[in-house]
Amino acid sequence: MYTGIFDTHAHYVHAKFDSDRKWLLEKALPEGGVTHVMLAGVTLEDSAQNIALAAQYETVYPSAGIHPLYVEGLPADWEAQLYALVSRPEVPAIGEAGLDFHLEEYDAGLQETVFRTQLRMAMELDKPVILHIREATGRALEILREHRGLRGVAHCFSGSKEVARELTDLGLYLGIGGSLTFENARKVIGAVEAMPLERLVFETDAPYLPPHPYKRKNRCDSRMIAITAERAAQIRGTDAQTLIDAARENAMQLFGIA
Ligand SMILES: [Zn+2]
Numbered sequence: 240m241y242t243g244i245f246d247t248h249a250h251y252v253h254a255k256f257d258s259d260r261k262w263l264l265e266k267a268l269p270e271g272g273v274t275h276v277m278l279a280g281v282t283l284e285d286s287a288q289n290i291a292l293a294a295q296y297e298t299v300y301p302s303a304g305i306h307p308l309y310v311e312g313l314p315a316d317w318e319a320q321l322y323a324l325v326s327r328p329e330v331p332a333i334g335e336a337g338l339d340f341h342l343e344e345y346d347a348g349l350q351e352t353v354f355r356t357q358l359r360m361a362m363e364l365d366k367p368v369i370l371h372i373r374e375a376t377g378r379a380l381e382i383l384r385e386h387r388g389l390r391g392v393a394h395c396f397s398g399s400k401e402v403a404r405e406l407t408d409l410g411l412y413l414g415i416g417g418s419l420t421f422e423n424a425r426k427v428i429g430a431v432e433a434m435p436l437e438r439l440v441f442e443t444d445a446p447y448l449p450p451h452p453y454k455r456k457n458r459c460d461s462r463m464i465a466i467t468a469e470r471a472a473q474i475r476g477t478d479a480q481t482l483i484d485a486a487r488e489n490a491m492q493l494f495g496i497a
Contacts, residue, residue, distance in 0.1 A: 241468065241480050245275040245487040246461035247414055247494075248369065248394050248442035251299070252278065252288040255446040255458050263460060264296050271462035274298055275487065277494065279335050279369055279394070279444075281306035283317065286324050294329070300494065302332035302369055304357055307339040307350040318356055325360050331494040333361045334369030335394060338382075341374040351382070358386050367391045367493050370411070376402055383409055392493060395444055396427065403430035407438040412493050414442040417450035417459060420470050431474050439482065440490045441467055 251260055259267075268276065276299045280286030286303035293301035303324035305313070314320065325333045336357035338350050361368045368391035372379040376398060383389065383406075392412040396403065403413055413434060419427055431439075441464045443449075449459035450466040468479040468486075475482070491497070 241272045241465050241483050242274070243487050244271075244273045244461065244464050244468075244483055245277075245441065245490040246273060246443050246445070246464055247277045247392060247440045247490050248279050248416070249276050249445040249461055250279060250281070250285075250447070251276070251445070252285060252292055253446050260292075264292075264299060268461050269298065272465070273461045275490065275496065276300070276461055277302055277332065277369075277490070280304045280324075281335055282309045283314075283320050283324065286321075290324065290327065290330060300331055300496065301329065302334050303327075303330050304334035304336045304369065305353050306335040306371055307337050307354065308342070308345075310349050310353045311346065313353075317353075321356070322360060325357075325366065326364055330366075331496060332367050332369055333357050333364075334391075335371040336361075336368050337371035337373075338375035338379050339371060339373040340378075347378075351378075354379075354382065358382070358389060361391070362386060362389060365390075367495075369394050369414075371395070380405055383411070390493065392440055394442060395448070396430065397424070398430060399426045400430040400433040403434050407435060412438050412440050412489060414440050415467060415471060416442045416444055417448040417453075417463065417467055419467050419474075420450040422451070428474055431471050436482075436485050437489060439471075439486050440493065441471075441483070441486045443467075
């Protein structure tokens with residue numbers, strides 16, 4: 240049993256939590272050692288729901304943003320609507336924001352516009368960004384390098400130690416989640432081994448990406464960070480509670496949570 244778990248990336252407004260959301264957030268997660276949860280926003284509507292949900296729990300924080308796979312069909316005034324959400328004082332982070340080129344068809348130009356807009360807001364408001372980068376590392380790094388001083392976390396990091404190094408050199412944190420426990424995790428294991436402890440945060444992406452031995456069809460929740468932390472501890476030759484504590488302190492620093 241671990242204490243002080245900070246899940247830096249979860250989606251508790253997701254319909255998969257409709258039957259027991261209140262029980263989880265009020266009882267099961269705190270009793271399972273989870274002390275902080277950051278809700279990641281993917282659309283304008285979902286971000287507003289994050290804000291409403293987080294307002295009910297002292298340990299839950301909302302982020303607001305537009306995920307790169309949800310950039311099509313935005314309302315004409317999306318920028319103003321987004322700014323109204325991200326500038327709220329109870330919103331400590333912006334995102335998910337980034338680039339996702341894994342689908343067969345995507346509008347790279349539009350993704351980049353929405354990404355850059357969120358980076359600009361993050362710089363202006365001095366809030367960290369929750370980055371979603373998938374099959375777009377090269378381009379994303381070019382854009383991130385143009386934003387010196389940007390704070391943020393590369394969510395669901397699964398890249399090599401070289402990419403980890405590029406991101407942490409920019410001052411960014413790496414969000415390590417269930418994919419560290421997957422069979423094909425060779426690359427990210429190297430990254431977790433080599434990365435500076437000061438840049439480590441844990442996440443689930445709940446309800447997605449449950450760690451091994453849970454199956455993908457299972458629903459993930461923030462308590463499963465224990466499994467990821469145990470794997471990371473094994474890789475780094477330390478114990479899981481030490482990593483959970485360090486990652487929580489890092490996340491509090493990143494999100495400006497006292
Ligand atoms: Zn997510």
